[in-house]
Amino acid sequence: MKFSRLCSEETGFRSLPVETDLYDILGVSPDATEAEIKKAYRQKAKEHHPVPKNINDPAAGQKFQEMAAAYETLSDPQMREIYDEAGMDGLSGGGPGMGGMDAADLFAQFFQASGGGGGMPFGFDFGGGAGPSRRRRKGEDTEIPHAVTLDELYNGKTLRLSMEKEAVCGTCKGTGAKGSAKPKPCSGCDGKGWTTVQMSHGSHITTSRVSCSNCDGTGEKLREKDRCKKCKGEKIVKEKNRQEVVIEKGMADKQRIILAGAGDEEPGTPAGDVIFILRLTSHESFERSGSDLLTNVTITLSEALFGFSRILITHLDGRGIQVTSPPGKIIKHADTIVLRGEGMPVYKQPDTKGDLYLTFTIEMPDDEWLKTVDRKTLLSLIPPKKADIEPRPAVVSTAAFEEADIEEVRERYFPAGQDFFDHAFASQFGEGDEDDWVEDEDEDAEFGGREPECRPQ
Ligand SMILES: [Zn+2]
Ligand SMILES: [Zn+2]
Secondary structure (H helix, E strand, O other), rough: OOOOOHHHHOOOOOOOOOHHHHHHHHHOOOOOOOOHHHHHHHHHHHHHOOOOOOOHHHHHHHHHHHHHHHHHHHHHHHHHHHHHHHHHHOOOOOOOEEEEOOHHHHHHHHHHHOOOOOOOOOOOOOOOOOOOOOOOOOOEEEEEEEEEEEHHHHHHHEEEEEEEEEEOOOOOOOOEOOOOOOOEEEEEEEEOOOEEEEEEEEOOEEEEEOOOOOOOOOOOOOOOOEEOOOOOOOEEEEEEEEEEEEOOOOOOOEEEEEOOOOOOOOEEEEEOEEEEEEOOOOOEEEEEEEOEEEEEEEEEEHHHHHHHEEEEEOOOOEEEEEEEOOOOOOOOOOOEEOOOOOEEEEOOEEEEEEEEEEEEEEEEEOOOHOOOOOOOOHHHOOOOOOOOOOOOOOOOOOOOOOOOHHHHHHHHHHOOOOOOOOOOHHHOOOOOOOOOOOOOOOOOOEEEOOOOOOOOO
């Protein structure tokens, strides 16, 4: 985009700019006054603010950055002059000098002071730091781990949370000023927003720009009596609000729920997002594997031999699940059956469900029971005992019979690739609850009656 309409007569003293891209970005003519440029930037900033209106438009964020960069240049009289004289080339060095000052030097200093450089193309450095404007692309996101149970992922849940965040003051609209009071140019930097410091490296002295600490690099400062009463000139207030976080049926462990723009605000910067990261806690009877569920069921020896027809489990939604075994079927230890369509709801298709796998554990009768039966008769009824191993090993040692607890042994060692059903293994994950937020269960509780005990970091 090159400028072609304007001639120097119309602008008076300003000569014809070599290029006008930055003016075009802000939608102002190259002879716009400082006030017009500021106004245009504010207007455009609202339009291209990536949150919430343009949340689904990745180009909006890019546009917003370009615009901020254009404003950063054109709002500084010296930088604007260089740009008008030599275009972007002038700003990145190598252009003609101005008023005895070498532009390349000037920008080298600027970058030094702002912590930029490093091959970053001019005008798109928003790394923060001590730059004159401290503009950021977007407020920081707040990540909040949230512990969920398998029941919650099965049934879905809406969390109602009280939160406190930093919001742009509504009374002064983020200016920090009372009424129409205007900030005065900072006395510490004569309104430039920066001051120079001299540093000597041996015999060599360099001059660098640093952000003015008196005005935080803005070049303006409000007098005590002109400050907004509500935010005391801070531009930011603490705001309490309620957020609903919807845990949808079938969501996964580690899934992120994004509340766009719900994070802390800062004047001139789109608010960051609040991101809930689900962390599944282990369930006492069910385990999840994708859309499938797995559980153990204990049946008696009688049931293993003669079958059953009963409610085997209580599901995650409280339903009892009745199962009848086929007649004549003996169930052996660790046998598994599948209940089709009784697994987890599929995310975004909650009417579709995975499968539920049941693995049987057979409960043997105890020693007391054995005392009550005729052992000889019983022995004659059940399959015979095993004989010694054939062929008999040449050497045989005798070992003592001592009871042990294999669970205790497993807790001592966790080799990789553990059995899925090993609870001790599963509980290594997702147990920690770092949730800083208080869940507000009572929807009708008067807000403010309960202080939110939490806020994004
Ligand atoms: Zn205020
Ligand atoms: Zn200052």
